[in-house]
Amino acid sequence: AQKVTQAQTEISVVEKEDVTLDCVYETRDTTYYLFWYKQPPSGELVFLIRRNSFDEQNEISGRYSWNFQKSTSSFNFTITASQVVDSAVYFCALSEEPNSGYALNFGKGTSLLVTP
Amino acid sequence: GAGVSQSPSNKVTEKGKDVELRCDPISGHTALYWYRQSLGQGLEFLIYFQGNSAPDKSGLPSDRFSAERTGGSVSTLTIQRTQQEDSAVYLCASSLEGTVAEAFFGQGTRLTVV
Numbered sequence: 543a544q545k546v547t548q549a550q551t552e553i554s555v556v557e558k559e560d561v562t563l564d565c566v567y568e569t570r571d572t573t574y575y576l577f578w579y580k581q582p583p584s585g586e587l588v589f590l591i592r593r594n595s596f597d598e599q600n601e602i603s604g605r606y607s608w609n610f611q612k613s614t615s616s617f618n619f620t621i622t623a624s625q626v627v628d629s630a631v632y633f634c635a636l637s638e639e640p641n642s643g644y645a646l647n648f649g650k651g652t653s654l655l656v657t658p
Numbered sequence: 659g660a661g662v663s664q665s666p667s668n669k670v671t672e673k674g675k676d677v678e679l680r681c682d683p684i685s686g687h688t689a690l691y692w693y694r695q696s697l698g699q700g701l702e703f704l705i706y707f708q709g710n711s712a713p714d715k716s717g718l719p720s721d722r723f724s725a726e727r728t729g730g731s732v733s734t735l736t737i738q739r740t741q742q743e744d745s746a747v748y749l750c751a752s753s754l755e756g757t758v759a760e761a762f763f764g765q766g767t768r769l770t771v772v
Contacts, residue, residue: 579763587749587763633701642714643689643753646761648701 545569546636548649555624555656563619563652565634571595574638576610576617577646582630590632593617624656660684662764664750670770671740679735679767683752690733691753691761692725696746704748707733740771 547566555561567576578590591601593610601608605622621628631653635646663682671677683690692704703717707727718724722741727733737744747768751761 584765585747586765587751589760589762592760639714642703642716643691643706643708645691645703645706645714645717646693646701647703648693650700 545647546634546649548632548634548652550652551650552653552655555654557626557656557658558623559656560620560622561624561654561656563621563632563634563654565617565619565649567615567617567634567636569615569636569638571638574636575644577635577637578608578617578619579633579635579648580630581633581651587633590619621654624654626656626658629654629656662750662752662762664748664764664767666767667765668768668770670772673742673771674739676736676738677740677769679737679748679769681733681735681750681752681764683731683733683750684762685731687752687754687762688730689753689755689761690727691751692733692735693749693751694719694746695749695766699746701749704735737769740769742771745769745771 545568574595576593580588580590598610607620609618631651633651634649637644637646665680690707693701695701705712705725706714709730710727722738725735747766749763749766751763753761
């Protein structure tokens with residue numbers, strides 16, 4: 543069963559628009575961790591954020607913000623005033639298994655295209 | 659090195675041949691992970707190393723896949739008798755402690771089985 547669902551396969555926006563990438567997760571554990579990674583065309587996965595299950599405080603980093611809501615098992619990612627350089631595939635991931643070194647269980651990814 | 663290094667960056671092999679993929683993690687990182695990224699399956703976890711031991715091999719797709727790590731550093735992922743469905747990008751990641759520290763990824767090895 544898919545533990546992380548990113549329902550949006552592709553999103554296309556015009557530069558300066560705000561865009562929200564959705565992520566819904568499924569777990570029975572009370573302790574878990576959520577991540578967002580960016581994969582630009584170069585292919586290397588770049589870490590954006592990590593959140594633990596006990597910290598529901600939303601976070602803002604520049605144009606990026608994250609909304610974690612345990613009640614809806616969601617960890618959404620918003621880019622404000624998008625730029626062409628934001629074009630990439632974005633992955634949401636869940637980590638819950640200490641025996642696997644907390645390996646990442648990824649969603650299928652959302653491909654974001656920002657056009658000028 | 660400064661980051662996780664994988665080699666080769668690209669590999670084309672004939673069906674039935676064996677291949678070896680190499681990962682050099684960031685120096686000092688004790689945890690190492692292999693993932694596979696393919697169009698149909700997305701990003702899948704394959705195996706996790708803590709030091710030289712692999713506590714979790716649950717993601718390896720078949721017994722044709724094996725991996726080892728030596729000296730707590732370099733890791734090799736071996737695929738025997740390659741099949742076309744093995745075609746994918748194989749990504750390696752390393753992290754400091756294998757807890758929930760940030761994992762740093764290499765640029766991957768693109769494997770094409772023809």
